[in-house]
Amino acid sequence: MSGPAVGRSDVVDADVIVVGGGSSGSVVASRLSENPDCRVVVVEAGQGVSRVQDYPPDIADAHVLPVGPGSPWTSSYPAELAPGVEREISRGRVLGGSGAVNGAYFIRARPDDFLHWPSRWSYENVLPYFTASETDHDYASDRHGSSGPIPVWRTAPKEWSGVTAAFVDASESLGFPADPDKNDPSPVGGTGPVPLNVFRGMRMNAAATYLIPRLSRPNLEVLTESTVLKILFDGDAACGVRILRRGVTTDMRASRVVLCAGAVRTPQLLMLSGVGPAESLRHCGIDVRLDHPRVGRGFSDHPEIGVYYRSSVPFRPSSPIEVVLHVGDLEIRPYTASFGYMIAGIGPVDPMIGIGLMRADSRGDITLRSADPLDSPFVRYRYLDSAADRAALHAGLDVVDALLSTAPMTAVATKLEVAGDRLLGRLGTALHLSGSCAMGGPDAVLDDRCRVRGVYGLDVVDTSSFPVVPTRGPHATVIMLAERAARDIADDLG
Ligand SMILES: Cc1cc2nc3c(=O)[nH]c(=O)nc-3n(C[C@H](O)[C@H](O)[C@H](O)COP(=O)(O)OP(=O)(O)OC[C@H]3O[C@@H](n4cnc5c(N)ncnc54)[C@H](O)[C@@H]3O)c2cc1C
Numbered sequence: 001m002s003g004p005a006v007g008r009s010d011v012v013d014a015d016v017i018v019v020g021g022g023s024s025g026s027v028v029a030s031r032l033s034e035n036p037d038c039r040v041v042v043v044e045a046g047q048g049v050s051r052v053q054d055y056p057p058d059i060a061d062a063h064v065l066p067v068g069p070g071s072p073w074t075s076s077y078p079a080e081l082a083p084g085v086e087r088e089i090s091r092g093r094v095l096g097g098s099g100a101v102n103g104a105y106f107i108r109a110r111p112d113d114f115l116h117w118p119s120r121w122s123y124e125n126v127l128p129y130f131t132a133s134e135t136d137h138d139y140a141s142d143r144h145g146s147s148g149p150i151p152v153w154r155t156a157p158k159e160w161s162g163v164t165a166a167f168v169d170a171s172e173s174l175g176f177p178a179d180p181d182k183n184d185p186s187p188v189g190g191t192g193p194v195p196l197n198v199f200r201g202m203r204m205n206a207a208a209t210y211l212i213p214r215l216s217r218p219n220l221e222v223l224t225e226s227t228v229l230k231i232l233f234d235g236d237a238a239c240g241v242r243i244l245r246r247g248v249t250t251d252m253r254a255s256r257v258v259l260c261a262g263a264v265r266t267p268q269l270l271m272l273s274g275v276g277p278a279e280s281l282r283h284c285g286i287d288v289r290l291d292h293p294r295v296g297r298g299f300s301d302h303p304e305i306g307v308y309y310r311s312s313v314p315f316r317p318s319s320p321i322e323v324v325l326h327v328g329d330l331e332i333r334p335y336t337a338s339f340g341y342m343i344a345g346i347g348p349v350d351p352m353i354g355i356g357l358m359r360a361d362s363r364g365d366i367t368l369r370s371a372d373p374l375d376s377p378f379v380r381y382r383y384l385d386s387a388a389d390r391a392a393l394h395a396g397l398d399v400v401d402a403l404l405s406t407a408p409m410t411a412v413a414t415k416l417e418v419a420g421d422r423l424l425g426r427l428g429t430a431l432h433l434s435g436s437c438a439m440g441g442p443d444a445v446l447d448d449r450c451r452v453r454g455v456y457g458l459d460v461v462d463t464s465s466f467p468v469v470p471t472r473g474p475h476a477t478v479i480m481l482a483e484r485a486a487r488d489i490a491d492d493l494g
Pocket residue numbers: 019020021022023024025043044045046065067090091092093094095096097098099101102103104105106107226227228229260261262263265266269430431432433461462463464472473474475476478
């Protein structure tokens with residue numbers, strides 16, 4: 001990829017500026033620019049392409065995760081998962097965002113997830129936006145999409161990797177039910193194939209499906225390799241953004257600014273622009289425009305514990321996850337290959353079964369380390385603080401031990417013991433960070449239409465906006481959110 005590849009002209013002003021051309025930004029820009037009278041500019045920090053076929057192989061190939069050290073398609077942030085457990089966490093920094101580098105698991109949130117959302121986001125109300133986003137090639141019903149931009153497939157049993165087939169047999173032998181349609185709203189649980197946004201081995205990210213095919217619209221502009229430094233205000237209304245492009249700082253004007261920079265950068269941008277917890281902004285020398293104590297505070301994610309094993313079954317290119325088992329609040333993930341096989345540059349690593357806690361008590365914070373917009377904020381998760389979370393993950397370890405002790409699994413895998421604490425030594429994160437500028441609740445940052453309370457013309461439409469992380473991976477749900485929020489913004493614009 002070369003860049004700035006996608007912009008047709010130099011910097012222009014707009015009706016709407018969309019900050020970030022990732023999963024949600026691609027949907028918002030595509031939907032808003034359906035109105036030819038609405039000039040939409042997307043500002044994306046990463047590189048881009050103007051034709052889907054120009055994505056380089058590591059972005060296109062759904063069998064690899066292009067997030068290794070030195071990846072040109074990601075940003076990484078310093079994070080503390082738990083006291084003493086420090087990690088760098090990655091997010092996509094490319095047209096398509098994190099959805100361009102992710103595991104391509106595309107499961108909707110469950111109906112009871114929406115009990116934590118404002119009432120206008122009930123499951124019945126959001127179902128039409130889920131279906132509008134997808135074309136499901138396995139299921140046809142009024143609950144599955146048949147003409148949406150994102151193709152959804154499940155890996156057929158005859159194509160399963162060796163570990164997937166053994167895992168399915170193992171879970172059946174332990175009495176877990178089959179769960180063939182993970183997007184069925186009835187509360188089943190059990191083992192079943194994962195809906196994947198993959199077409200012929202290609203990861204179909206939101207830029208590839210929603211945005212790039214619309215680039216010929218004269219009212220749609222995409223500026224790549226252009227970083228938004230702050231939001232500009234006229235009184236209490238957002239009126240544009242300051243961007244850094246080709247080494248030059250420029251101000252762009254618009255009557256509406258929609259933040260889709262992801263759950264780490266969106267709260268950072270608000271704070272850099274003076275909207276956030278007053279005391280911590282002053283600590284960084286930032287003038288306070290609006291004291292919003294919840295900006296960056298109280299996010300949620302899915303802690304993940306890895307159980308490693310040795311296997312003589314050879315890896316072959318496959319989606320990172322083909323099936324999962326849901327047991328209560330746990331998601332058991334038999335990854336089809338070791339991360340060392342899927343991620344370039346991290347060296348040999350044993351394969352693992354992941355245990356995701358999909359409804360955790362832990363809540364984290366994102367805080368500025370300085371007023372420099374190019375400096376990464378700090379992400380503190382507070383995983384394992386809660387006794388209930390620790391107990392749930394221990395129960396998950398027992399489930400995986402039982403699975404690994406079955407005949408189908410012992411035939412392909414030998415469990416490796418980890419010295420020290422059973423949880424801390426294996427702790428990771430699913431990278432599903434959500435709710436860092438949430439809607440819902442009286443002190444929420446956003447109203448129930450994703451508008452930042454206390455100012456005008458400023459929206460947050462990305463996983464930051466979720467009241468809490470859903471009990472499934474967030475990708476399908478953030479596409480749904482963007483579908484609906486784009487309609488709300490279009491209605492506001494009149
Ligand atoms: C490695 C990995 C694997 C994952 N696997 C899965 C999975 O299999 N299934 C699942 O459901 N979820 C998965 N997720 C999570 C899911 O992909 C994300 O939650 C989702 O894509 C987030 O969408 P978003 O629109 O909120 O942000 P993003 O898609 O991250 O988009 C944000 C965009 O904003 C741009 N940006 C940021 N700051 C600026 C700025 N200042 N100026 C201009 N542009 C900016 C970024 O470059 C990026 O393109 C994974 C995430 C990662 C990182």
